[in-house]
Amino acid sequence: MVTSSIGACSTAKPLEVIIVDVGHGNCAIVRDGLKSTIVDIPRGKPVISALVNNKCHQIEHLLLSHPDEDHIGGAARLLADPDVNIANFWCNPSAIHDTETYLDLVEQAALREDQRKTRYRSNLNVGTREDLNFERVSIEVLHPDMRFAGIGQTPRRHKLGEIPSNRMSAVLRVSLAGAPAVLLAADIDDKGFEAIVRRGVDLQAPVLVFPHHGGSAKGGDDRDFARRVCEYVQPRLVVFSLGRHKYKNPLPQVLAGVKDAVPSAHIACTQISKHCHARDAVSGSAAHLSPSWPSAGRAKGESCAGTIVVRAGNNGDIVYYPAQSEHGRFVIQNLDAPRCLGAPRAMG
Template structure:
């Protein structure tokens, strides 16, 4: 039995995926395409998943759950997600078919609500799992139309934002793809968002129609993270955007910034030598030497939660191997 819970933020390329290993169960937060998640579960000998939380219906958050549901060696007890009334993609339709099959054949419980009302109902050990957004009323809009205060919404606006609290201390916030409208709606419910670790929304991409730098400053002023993670794929969508990183640095200049893969903005080519700073867990960019921080593993310990050893190794990698790191351009 583990003495402490662990949060693993996977390098899946462009997408989001995290695993919470707690003392009495396992929770997966988002399931993107690719084999990294299943490889990690196999590496850790995980045979049962208590909950899968799907923040929203974009393929880079849901495509991997289809193979996971059909994997006969892994038992999945519950899947939680919100409706998406405008989603008509092939991936979404395939997911609905896979969920029905798992429900009928395996007894997997499918919950069509992942809102603030689920806070405290998803715990599998020592960690309090918060759903910070959306509210039930916002989720009922189904990612399309307008909120009750007449703000125009899209599926990113209603992304489920997950907080992890241990020993009364919020360790992490996983921001999914929440945009400025979604953040404004969240702040109507609560403003106590301080956390050690922030998995930055939308892979550091544009937050809807809002100014990227201002959005990053506002979010980081609220969260005050020590570690900011951008889950990106090298060469995909040009993330993280420079103005986002500038906003992060201007708000929390001492925070460590980690991208799972090495942005082309930071280095035109990948390092020639194999990285020595990565942990042993699977990372999608490892085979092509395109990892920057790679997969991140964090032992959760309340207000003593730290990633100090990993930060030092990652900082040295940037100094030795990265020609023009974006995370260093805006520091005084």
């Protein structure tokens, strides 16, 4: 069961997934009390501010889904901070990435390993089993499987064909107190997703962070890809983590595919899509935005749902904020042509 109110949750020891509004990029903080795991971290201040302001002192795992800039840009800085305690760093190797950002990240992670401050784990794949679990949090790696992990990323000239970075994205399902809560799909493409489906993996989760920020899967029909993803995940909340000034996501055909599969799901973009609102910013109330967690677009009036908090409720259900009603009210009152709205649906 998932509801869209967060007021009834216990606050003594928060058990939650925070999908941070970082602009164009991805970041999720999985938290049980003072212990946390970070999944992806782009450049910018929102994540560091979030950790400091909410007393997330112990980072059990820093997980990077794949080596693209908008997923790893802030990781080296975090690893280089002597005041940050990170038990384990996870990132699959990439012989075809030679950006300064990636090479600096590998160096910082290696230094932490040499100093025995952080264990460097280069095997973020289905073989991790229970290695990522902590306290009441369970994190399953659904992709890459051992076939992909055994080969890694490849160039076009490879005997087996190209395996691009997005296809190697680590797809994670986070459960809170035993209940599936959030599917973090990173930038998985259509062929990578089909590999998961062929293995018969259970993908269902009430909250889906949609792949590739709602952009093109670049391999087939984007509407069909979105439809199939949502048919297998069956989300009640579909999140697009995007920056207002980077591309024009989510693509209309992606939104159409989401609505084909889950017509009354709550669709929430972290920032305002230019498809929905052409003007520079909105001047309406931002009362629906999280009071505890920062949103990168808030100061300039560019956050839509902003940072989204998903929690384990008192009755074994999954609850989230901002509520569908509050977010919907903001959208209706402030956006020129909102594309996300559909008929409301009881969340249960």
